[in-house]
Amino acid sequence: MAKPIVSYKDVHKSFGDVKVLTGIDLDIQPAEKVAVIGPSGSGKTTIIRMLMTLEEPTSGDIIVDGENLWKMEKSGKMVRANEKHLREVRGDIGMVFQHFNLFPHMTILENCMTALTNVKKVDKETAKKDSIDMLEKVGLGDHVEKYPQQLSGGQKQRVAMARALVMKPKVMLFDEVTSALDPELVGEVLEVIRDIAKEGEMAMVLVTHEMDFALDIADKVLFLDGGVIAEQGTPQEVIENPENERLQDFLHRFNR
Ligand SMILES: Nc1ncnc2c1ncn2[C@@H]1O[C@H](COP(=O)(O)OP(=O)(O)OP(=O)(O)O)[C@@H](O)[C@H]1O
Numbered sequence: 545m546a547k548p549i550v551s552y553k554d555v556h557k558s559f560g561d562v563k564v565l566t567g568i569d570l571d572i573q574p575a576e577k578v579a580v581i582g583p584s585g586s587g588k589t590t591i592i593r594m595l596m597t598l599e600e601p602t603s604g605d606i607i608v609d610g611e612n613l614w615k616m617e618k619s620g621k622m623v624r625a626n627e628k629h630l631r632e633v634r635g636d637i638g639m640v641f642q643h644f645n646l647f648p649h650m651t652i653l654e655n656c657m658t659a660l661t662n663v664k665k666v667d668k669e670t671a672k673k674d675s676i677d678m679l680e681k682v683g684l685g686d687h688v689e690k691y692p693q694q695l696s697g698g699q700k701q702r703v704a705m706a707r708a709l710v711m712k713p714k715v716m717l718f719d720e721v722t723s724a725l726d727p728e729l730v731g732e733v734l735e736v737i738r739d740i741a742k743e744g745e746m747a748m749v750l751v752t753h754e755m756d757f758a759l760d761i762a763d764k765v766l767f768l769d770g771g772v773i774a775e776q777g778t779p780q781e782v783i784e785n786p787e788n789e790r791l792q793d794f795l796h797r798f799n800r
């Protein structure tokens with residue numbers, strides 16, 4: 545098997561006395577599409593926030609493309625990573641959030657360009673061209689000069705996606721990106737994710753309650769429960785033929 549693009553090795557995470565994750569071991573292969581399901585509070589968001597460097601593991605290692613994300617070598621010892629190390633290793637990771645997190649005072653185009661020019665130091669002309677191309681790809685070519693408040697929720701979420709994609713991450717994280725949307729807007733956002741998934745080369749981790757969608761695009765589904773990955777396998781194994789009793793109960797809530 546190819547070298548994983550991301551590995552979690554015995555990762556634990558507590559908030560104060562509350563142990564949220566108690567030993568996560570997970571390999572994500574380049575181009576693999578991983579869906580994460582599980583009850584509210586099971587730690588789905590926490591798993592991907594640690595990879596985005598928004599939350600520090602309590603113990604264990606997260607390896608991105610061969611580099612330890614949260615630790616670095618200093619005088620022959622592994623020590624806590626500094627900001628520079630985190631920024632460098634995180635450069636391969638992109639994330640789309642439930643609540644878009646667009647900058648309200650910037651146009652759609654500026655929202656897309658800002659990380660390219662400020663973080664990646666891409667020149668303005670190239671950043672503009674790449675951003676327009678990406679906005680066209682998510683169906684927003686006619687809206688580049690608008691501001692976020694002039695768009696629908698589904699359009700805003702597609703801007704958030706274009707903004708993350710234009711950075712060309714090797715791994716894209718999606719945290720319930722359709723759950724804040726009106727039902728009639730969910731389809732257009734899932735359609736864009738499906739298109740990106742079909743293109744191939746990027747690994748994707750999707751926290752989702754859309755079971756049909758997970759069945760359609762995921763190579764692997766993880767069921768998170770009780771602080772661990774309680775079951776994992778192909779979508780057919782996990783969603784259509786679940787063995788774990790708590791997983792069966794969980795899926796019943798989605799009429800499965
Ligand atoms: N910054 C934080 N401080 C304290 N507790 C936190 C923090 N972030 C998450 N938690 C707690 O950790 C647990 C897991 O949270 P997390 O958001 O990862 O769950 P989730 O599976 O994404 O849930 P949901 O489906 O509701 O989004 C919850 O009990 C939550 O209250």
Ligand SMILES: [Mg+2]
Nearest residue numbers: 588589590719
């Ligand atoms: Mg969550």
